[in-house]
Each structure stands twice: as C-alpha cells, then as structure tokens.
Amino acid sequence: MLTAHYDSLLVLISLLVAILASYTALDMAGRINSATARGSMLWLAGGAVAMGIGIWSMHFIGMLSFNLPIPLGYDISITVLSLVIAIVASGFALWRISQAELPLLQLIGSAIFMGIAIAAMHYTGMAAMRMTPGIEYDPWLFALSILIAISASGAALWIAFRLRTNTPNVVRWRAMAAVVMGAAIIGMHYTGMAAANFPIGSVCSAAVEGVGPGWLAIVVIVTTLAVLAIALLTSVLDARLDSQTGKLVRSLALANQELTKQALQDNLTKLPNRTLLEDRLDQMVHKAVREQSRFALMFIDLDGFKAINDSLGHHIGDLLLIDVAKRIRDNIRAQDTAARLGGDEFVMLIEVNEPEDAASVADKLCTTLNQPFDIAQYNLGISASIGIAVYPEDGKTRHDLLVHADAAMYHTKSTGRNGYHFFEASMNINAHNQLQVIQDLRTALERKEFRLHYQPKFSTTDGVVVGAEALLRWQHPIRGIVAPADFISLAEKTGLIVPIGEWVLDEACRQMRKWYDEGYQQWKIAVNLSSVQFSNDNLVEMVKETLARNNLPATSLMLEVTESTAMHNVEASLTILEQLVSLGVEISIDDFGTGYSSLLYLKRLPATELKIDRGFIRDLAHGSDDASIVSAIVALGRSLNLRIVAEGVETEKQQEYLTTLGCDTLQGYFMGHPMASEQFMAAINALKAVQLNLHVPGTLGNSGLQSQH
Structure with missing residues (x-):
C-alpha cells in the first residue's frame, strides 16, 4: 500500500473551518427560528448554502492536506456533486431544527439521513480522485466513519434545536457547542480517510484531466472563509437589528402602556378617571x-x-x-x-x-x-x-x-x-327640572327671552341717582319670570354664562348710551362679571368691542367682580383688571367681606369701589357684630381711597345708619326696586319732580316714588 501523510497546517485549517461552519449553522438556526415566514425561508436557503460550503470545504481542505507519493488531482464534476450533497444535507438539517418540535424518533431518523448524506459527500469527494485501481476501504473503519457521521449529526441536530432561541449566554453556549460539533465532523472525516487504502502502483486519473491541489487549496480556503464570514456577519448584524427593533418595540409598548394609563387615570390623584x-x-x-x-x-x-x-x-x-x-x-x-x-x-x-x-x-x-x-x-x-x-x-x-x-x-x-x-323618585323630578332648564337656557338667547332690570344707586350726600346696576331676568314663555338664583349657577356650570354675559354687557351699554344721550353723563352702569366670564381669555377684547359698538365712553361702565373671584388667582386677576382699567372702565369689588382677602393683595387691585355684601346689612344695628364689620370695611375703604357702596338696604334705619358710617352710595329695595328701563326713567323723572318741589332727598320705592321727610 502507498504510504500517505498529512499537511499539518491544512489539517488545522480544516478543524477551524469545521468549528466556524458549526457556529454559523447554530447562529443561522436562531435566525430562522426568530424570522417571519418569508424571512425564515430566505435564512434557510442562505444558511443551507453557507453551512454546506463550510462542511464541504472542511472535507475538501482535509483532502488537500492528504498527500501520496504520486501526483493527485480532482474531477471537477464529481467534486461539485459532493458540494451539492453537502448543501442538501445542510438544508435538511436547518429545516428540521426550525420545526416546533423534535421528537426522539424524528431526531433519530433525521440523524441517520444526515449522517449518510455527509458520509456520501465525503466518499463522493474521495471518488473525485478517480484512482486506478480503485481505493480499498477497511470495512470496520468505513462503518465506524458512517456511525460517527450519524452520531455527530444527531448531536448537532439536538444541540442546534436546543440553542435556536436567543436566551441569556446563548453566544457562549453556541461557541462551546461549535467546538464539539467541529471536532465530531473532523473525527468522521479523518476516520473515513484512515479507512482508505491505496495499492502500490495506483494512479490518480484526475491528476491529468482534473484540478490540481496547489492553487485550489488557497482558493477554497479564502472563498470558504469569506462565505462563512459574510453569512455570520449578516446574521450578527440582523440579530443586532432585531435586538434594536425589540428594544424599540418594548419602548413603544411601555409608552403605549403609559399613554393608556394616563388616558384612564386621573393625573392628580392617580384614581381611575x-x-x-x-x-x-x-x-x-x-x-x-x-x-x-x-x-x-x-x-x-x-x-x-x-x-x-x-x-x-x-x-x-x-x-x-x-x-x-x-x-x-x-x-x-x-x-x-x-x-x-x-x-x-x-x-x-x-x-x-x-x-x-x-x-x-x-x-x-x-x-x-x-x-x-x-x-x-x-x-x-x-x-x-x-x-x-x-x-x-x-x-x-x-x-x-x-x-x-x-x-x-x-x-x-x-x-x-x-x-x-x-x-328617591322625588329627587329625579328636580334633576329633570335642572336638565330642562339647561335645555331652555340654550335657546333663550335666540328667542330673546332675557331682559335687563335696573336698580338705582343713590348718593348719600344729596340723595340723587348716580347710576344703576343691570340685573338679569329671564322671561320664560311657560315659567314666567325666572330669578337669577334659579339659572345663573346652571349657566355657569354649562358655560352658557359666557354668551349670556356678552348679551348682558351689550344690552346694558346700549341702554347706558341712551341715557347718556338724554343728559345723564354722570351716571355709571354697573354690570356683574361671573367667575367663568372673568377667566375667559377674550374678556378684555369683548369689553373693548362692546364699548366701541355702542359708542359708550368707558368711564360710564363699572364692572363688578366678586371678592372671591378677584382673589382666586391674584396675579392673573391683577393682569386682567389692569387691562380693563386701561380701557377706562371702573372696577367694583362686589360681596366684600364674604371672601378671604389679603390686605396686601387688596391694596394692589386697581378698584375704585368696595361693595359691602347684603348679608352684613340685613341685621344691621348699633352695637352688633355686623355693624362693627361694616364700620371696619368703611374705614378700610377710606384708607385705600375707595368709594363704599352698601347693597341690600331695606329699611330707613339701615339707610340712616349707613349714611352715618360714611358709605358713599346706597342700593336696595327701600331705595328702589329693580325695574325695566321704561319704568326706571318714569320713576327717576317723578323723583326729580318731588325733590324739586320739596327740596329733599328721595327714594324710588315699589310704586316708583317714595319721599323721605
């Protein structure tokens, strides 16, 4: 028999190629498992080619490391056939481990098929030498090489199936498994080579007609390493892309979870909304x-x-x-x-x-x-x-x-x-009544059901009328006159107070312009602003446009703002009030004494008038707590250079006492009831006539005329 020897460097290279091919196969298995249906087919095809070339090149490099004392060569067509067998075997292996399950019987059957295919690749590659006489194989070593191929295939399939998912430390496990698989593949190859015997006088027919081993070894090694490197690099990059995509998906999921939480949770209390x-x-x-x-x-x-x-x-x-x-x-x-x-x-x-x-x-x-x-x-x-x-x-x-x-x-x-x-059922009646009132409020403006009544304001020095407060009334077609207390809160709750308030201001300014033209330039018309109106961003512009539309001097308009509204957000209130005052409008602080004013802020408010709440006037008497409070409010107003208005004056004693305390202006049912504009002017003219004849101050009572003596 001819004595053979091996090139140690090529043997080492074949081992490294086997390990690299094994790792590439394991990594490709992971990519196939994690890819979509279409993507997995592409990874399967690419993986089969890369893995097949890797296994085949390991075999071929091992063949090239084999030397005999005769010239050697390889038949190109038979060599290509061995490559095809390697690719098919690799494709089958990757397809098998991409399945959801790998039962023991299927593992054994797949291992036998793949082992025989790899052995077929090896011995087909050996046949490419076209030796004459033919190669003689040791039957025991030949059988052992096939058994090693089947065992290595089974181990490789089981390891690849177990490591196909991206779990913690999977790279380390795949590297260790690749070394084991590479050593098993090398063991099969060199066992098969050891089984081959070449009789003395053997001639390699492919040495003349086939491809020589010299330059082919370099081409195969470089090409194989390039293919495996590209395949592995592609897999690694795709894995990183998947990892980044996974992170992005998780981030989006967390963001969606947070958005859902915010959409269903009250931001302040963290209770459900x-x-x-x-x-x-x-x-x-x-x-x-x-x-x-x-x-x-x-x-x-x-x-x-x-x-x-x-x-x-x-x-x-x-x-x-x-x-x-x-x-x-x-x-x-x-x-x-x-x-x-x-x-x-x-x-x-x-x-x-x-x-x-x-x-x-x-x-x-x-x-x-x-x-x-x-x-x-x-x-x-x-x-x-x-x-x-x-x-x-x-x-x-x-x-x-x-x-x-x-x-x-x-x-x-x-x-x-x-x-x-x-x-209880009776409560429902009230709820339905409120709902009906809200529905009627929505159409009241369009149907022109609102009216303004005017309550006169009197000077305490000479008893003359100095102006009037515009008070809203609702002339409901079924309910009749609806008092403000029965609908203002609902209008504020629904936001309808904003358009209603605009109508009130416009109507009051229109009426004041009429009185102004009749010679009452010294009068001021007072209009209440609700807290909802006051917080409306368009308030200042609306007031400015209303004054311009009615050609009314701003000095003829006084806007009444409750103490609690003005103190709700002091800095914002100051800004709004200063803008209104810059138009020439005067500001009255209404219901004074019922809120929680800070004197530090109060003195900063650009107001010209304090209006004492009627609650302090109702039980007013010498020595009472209310009298002390009113006296203190008057003193406070005087110190701040503010006019003092007392509303809710209902008796002569109240009138006299408030005048004595130093109030500038009085307003109330004793002085005059709220009236429609026509009745208001008739009462004013009658009062002027009485005052002219009697030379005494007067009041407007229920009948429109009531004199004081």
Whole structure:
C-alpha cells in the first residue's frame, strides 16, 4: 500500500473551518427560528448554502492536506456533486431544527439521513480522485466513519434545536457547542480517510484531466472563509437589528402602556378617571345581570373645598384632593372602584348585598373625611355630601345610576350637607327640572327671552341717582319670570354664562348710551362679571368691542367682580383688571367681606369701589357684630381711597345708619326696586319732580316714588 501523510497546517485549517461552519449553522438556526415566514425561508436557503460550503470545504481542505507519493488531482464534476450533497444535507438539517418540535424518533431518523448524506459527500469527494485501481476501504473503519457521521449529526441536530432561541449566554453556549460539533465532523472525516487504502502502483486519473491541489487549496480556503464570514456577519448584524427593533418595540409598548394609563387615570390623584369608571360601571352592570346581584354607586362631593381652593390657592387645593383620594382608596376593597370625575367630585362603585351595606360605607367615609387634613402649614377641615344609587332598584343603565346618584348627592347638599341620602323618585323630578332648564337656557338667547332690570344707586350726600346696576331676568314663555338664583349657577356650570354675559354687557351699554344721550353723563352702569366670564381669555377684547359698538365712553361702565373671584388667582386677576382699567372702565369689588382677602393683595387691585355684601346689612344695628364689620370695611375703604357702596338696604334705619358710617352710595329695595328701563326713567323723572318741589332727598320705592321727610 502507498504510504500517505498529512499537511499539518491544512489539517488545522480544516478543524477551524469545521468549528466556524458549526457556529454559523447554530447562529443561522436562531435566525430562522426568530424570522417571519418569508424571512425564515430566505435564512434557510442562505444558511443551507453557507453551512454546506463550510462542511464541504472542511472535507475538501482535509483532502488537500492528504498527500501520496504520486501526483493527485480532482474531477471537477464529481467534486461539485459532493458540494451539492453537502448543501442538501445542510438544508435538511436547518429545516428540521426550525420545526416546533423534535421528537426522539424524528431526531433519530433525521440523524441517520444526515449522517449518510455527509458520509456520501465525503466518499463522493474521495471518488473525485478517480484512482486506478480503485481505493480499498477497511470495512470496520468505513462503518465506524458512517456511525460517527450519524452520531455527530444527531448531536448537532439536538444541540442546534436546543440553542435556536436567543436566551441569556446563548453566544457562549453556541461557541462551546461549535467546538464539539467541529471536532465530531473532523473525527468522521479523518476516520473515513484512515479507512482508505491505496495499492502500490495506483494512479490518480484526475491528476491529468482534473484540478490540481496547489492553487485550489488557497482558493477554497479564502472563498470558504469569506462565505462563512459574510453569512455570520449578516446574521450578527440582523440579530443586532432585531435586538434594536425589540428594544424599540418594548419602548413603544411601555409608552403605549403609559399613554393608556394616563388616558384612564386621573393625573392628580392617580384614581381611575371618568373613562375607566364608565368601563368599570358597565362591567359591574353585566356582572350584576349575570349573577342577579346588587351594587351601589356613590356620588361624593366635597363640602367647603371651593372656599379652601379659592382662598389658599390651587396648590393647596390639589394637595387636599390627593389626601382625600388616599382616604377614599383606603376605605374600599380590592373588588371595588373609586374614581375622580373632576374638581372635587368622586364616585365609588361597591358590591353590596343590601342597601344598608352602602349606608355603612357612606357613614364611615363621612367620618373619615371629617377628620382634619394637615396640608403644608394648614389644618384644614371639609366634609362630604354623598348620594347613593343601588342597582337595580335605582337604575339599570350606567346613565341612570350616575344621574340618580348625582340627584341624591344634591339632595344631601340642600338638606345640610355632611351626610348621605339614597336616591328617591322625588329627587329625579328636580334633576329633570335642572336638565330642562339647561335645555331652555340654550335657546333663550335666540328667542330673546332675557331682559335687563335696573336698580338705582343713590348718593348719600344729596340723595340723587348716580347710576344703576343691570340685573338679569329671564322671561320664560311657560315659567314666567325666572330669578337669577334659579339659572345663573346652571349657566355657569354649562358655560352658557359666557354668551349670556356678552348679551348682558351689550344690552346694558346700549341702554347706558341712551341715557347718556338724554343728559345723564354722570351716571355709571354697573354690570356683574361671573367667575367663568372673568377667566375667559377674550374678556378684555369683548369689553373693548362692546364699548366701541355702542359708542359708550368707558368711564360710564363699572364692572363688578366678586371678592372671591378677584382673589382666586391674584396675579392673573391683577393682569386682567389692569387691562380693563386701561380701557377706562371702573372696577367694583362686589360681596366684600364674604371672601378671604389679603390686605396686601387688596391694596394692589386697581378698584375704585368696595361693595359691602347684603348679608352684613340685613341685621344691621348699633352695637352688633355686623355693624362693627361694616364700620371696619368703611374705614378700610377710606384708607385705600375707595368709594363704599352698601347693597341690600331695606329699611330707613339701615339707610340712616349707613349714611352715618360714611358709605358713599346706597342700593336696595327701600331705595328702589329693580325695574325695566321704561319704568326706571318714569320713576327717576317723578323723583326729580318731588325733590324739586320739596327740596329733599328721595327714594324710588315699589310704586316708583317714595319721599323721605
């Protein structure tokens, strides 16, 4: 037999190629597993080519390292056939490990098929030498090489299947597995080579007609390494892209989760908001229908919150709401829901067996919220008005339950606050009446149902009329005259006060222009601004346009702003008031004494008049607390160079006492009732005639004329 020997460098290169091919195969398996259907097919095809070339080149380099004392060469067509076998075997292996499962029987069958295919590639490659006489194989080593091929294939398939997912430390495990797989493939190859025997006198027919081993070895090595490197680099880059995409997907998922949370959660209290409440309420209705059970909806409104919010500012109010939400949350079970609708309104959904269960929860909640709150440096006290609606007795839909609980809550407020009431049918009448009033308000402007009445204001020095306050009346086609107290709060709640307020200002300025032309240039028309109007961004421009439209001097208009409105946000109020004053309009601080003014801020307000609230005038008498308060307000006004107006004067004694205290202007039913413009001027003319004849100050009474002696 011819004595063979091996090129050690090429043997080492073949081992490195086998390990690199094994790692590439493992990495490709991971890419196939994580790719989409179309992408996995592309990775399967590319992987089969790269892995097949890798295995085949390892075999071919091993063949090139084999030397005999005769010239050697390789038949090109047979060599290419061995490459095709390697690619097919690789494609089958990658397809098998890309399946969802790899049972033991399928693993064994696949290992046998792949082992035989690799052995076929090896021995086909050997046949490419076209030896004459033919190669003689040792049967035991030949069988051993096939057994090694099958065992290596089985191990490779099992390892690749286990490492196809990107788990922690997968790169390290794949590298270790690649070394084992590479060594197994090399073992099969050189066992097969050891099985080959070449008789003395053998001739390699391909040495003349085929490809020589010299330069081919370099081409095969470089090409193979390039193919494997490109395949591996592509896989690594794609894996990084997938990783970045995964991070982006996770970031987007977290962002969507946060957006969903914000969309369903109240930002301040972190309780569910109205949207989530409605969903939970629908779920509880469905559950109650399915299980024939009950639950209660509790509508909670805080008593005294507005005064705290207006006097101490939104920051303290927000901190108070956060603490209130915490106390409410601490009083519910895991299966119940507490939500904030907005402002100081909260809702609770609780599962109950009997209505009395809801009563005990409401009673406990009232007690809890009655406890003082320590906010910043303040010790604050509030209470809660609660309305309760029980499913199914008080409503079977989300809308009915909310409306009825709201009606019960308003009933609690109207009967003393700080408590709870269950819904009753009579409460619904009031709720429907409110709804009807709101609907009628929406069309009242279009139907020209609003009227202005004018109440005169008298100077205390000579008793002459110095102007009038415009007071809104609603001439409802069915209800008749509707007092402001019955609709102003609803107009403010719905925002309808803004267009109504614009109409009031325009109508008052139109009437004042008429009086101005009749010679009453010294008069001022007073118009009230609600808190909603005052916070409207378009207020200053609207006033300016109204004055211009009616060609009325700004000095003829006085805007009345309540003390609590002016103090709600002092800095913003100062800006708005200064803009109004810059137009020439005068400012009156209305209902003075009922709010929580700071003298530091009060002296900064560009007002010209303080209007004492009628509540202090009603029980006015010498030596009373109200008298002391009024006296103090007059003194304060004098120190700030403000005119003092007292409203609500209903008796002669009140008139005399307020005049003695030093009030500049008086207004009230004793002096003159609110009247339509025509009646107002008739009464004014009659008063002037009496004053001219009797030379005494006068008042306008119910009949339009009432003289003082």
